[in-house]
Ligand SMILES: [Zn+2]
């Protein structure tokens with residue numbers, strides 16, 4: 402399993418960190434975990450071929466996680482010379498289907514166009530979806546009305562991704578024994594944001610979940626001058642890294 406961080410930032414734009422987006426390559430399949438605004442450009446900058454994406458897995462419908470979803474589908478439909486045949490599978494939290502249909506009715510009737518490749522939509526609610534050689538488990542996080550965290554499991558590796566969440570029991574289950582857990586880490590311990598984590602909370606979650614390694618991400622600009630790893634280290638004994646756009650990991 403291969404991971405490339407495409408966006409370690411939030412809705413607050415910075416040049417250094419794009420909005421939430423992670424590329425995962427597993428069993429020959431190309432996956433994006435979240436696709437916030439600006440993500441398509443990040444795929445180009447990282448040398449990832451957006452035309453080959455098979456799955457887009459959305460944690461929740463805040464625009465820093467979903468803003469480039471429709472533009473990506475548009476690019477797949479209308480890039481000159483691209484005759485995509487393979488379906489695109491979208492996975493999201495409860496309510497995701499009606500969100501996409503409302504959006505399509507309003508501005509983007511081409512989204513579900515009949516001629517051309519098919520868009521499959523799966524809503525995942527506390528369940529495991531089985532794909533070729535890998536499983537995707539969705540668990541509800543503590544954030545917006547419907548926000549999922551996900552576990553991607555191959556035969557011998559586990560990648561967990563919290564999306565946005567506050568402290569809750571589910572996020573601890575989500576990261577349980579993960580080889581790599583991507584945990585959001587939006588705000589400083591001294592200025593916590595509701596529905597988000599701080600370095601200390603992320604460290605506690607990684608420790609309680611007994612993760613092998615944690616990748617802290619989703620940083621608001623006020624996190625730039627903070628010793629994020631040092632704060633998390635007080636609680637977690639395993640490996641800790643901060644995500645940076647374009648960093649790559651073999652899991
Ligand atoms: Zn977010």
Ligand SMILES: [Zn+2]
Nearest residue numbers: 461463544565
């Ligand atoms: Zn959010």
